[in-house]
Amino acid sequence: MRSVRHLTGVALGAGALALTGLAFAPAALAVTPQTATASYSCGLYGGGEATLTAAQDGTSATITLTSAEITTPVNVAQDTVNATLTMARAGGGTIAFTGQKNPAMTAGGGVTVGPLSGTVASGDSLDAYNGNMKMTIFGVTVTCTADGPQVPGPFVFD
Template sequence: MVAVLSGALAAAGLVLAPGAAAVSPGTATATYDCGMWGGGGATLTATQSGTAATVTLTSAVKTPVAVGADRIDATLVLAKAGGGTRVFAGKKNPALAANQAVTIGPLGGTVASGDSLDSFFAGTALKMVIFGVTVNCDALTSQSPGPFVFG
């Protein structure tokens, strides 16, 4: 009897547990200009768990030298529909060989339900500090298929 009651309570707890929030689309693309560092297409991948969210960016920009894991300090600013911004930041990257496309993230940030975020706005969307050198990247296009909308 105790086992049956425990099982029923556990099942009820699963039913009452809050669902994970979802972001849509999960992946988007945009074009960036990083000045003398180059530019081109980038893929952004977003995840969400409640108000915590992450964005990982894989860029067409290539590092001229090898960079060790977690050596790039990055800040990604996403414009919020209706005004304002949300900032995703961190020092998270895989080890990168010379002339390899730069991958940053997951960069952590905070979102609210209903936030519609895009990296295209007047200003630096992505700032990376690599070996003390700052690389600023502007988004040249809106995200496709559209902005990230957080649940």
């Protein structure tokens, strides 16, 4: 009987420690919204609506751009597009998200680049408008500029 009481006490103590650890654990960081859309003009290369998907892990963040309307004129192999997505920061300045990550894309198909990596600070509010997307494919750089603010609004990082 005595060992049952001892084991019950140990179990209750372990449970209390676990709950205390949860109470003091740091909150998960998140960007809001996680998905937004923006319209881009790419000059001779066309343009259209793109979906931007953001994620955050501390001060590291990623953004992936996907568009069925912005297309590639040639077949593109996986991880061969060198891309820089520049986002305008509320209050001034910009933050660049860079990388060479993309799926294989067929001629005439939509464009996907990312996840592109960047560094953010808590409270950063970033919008595609007044920024741009540069993609270098086979040595040719295509620059796309956002035609207006992203919808539903800027990405705000924790």
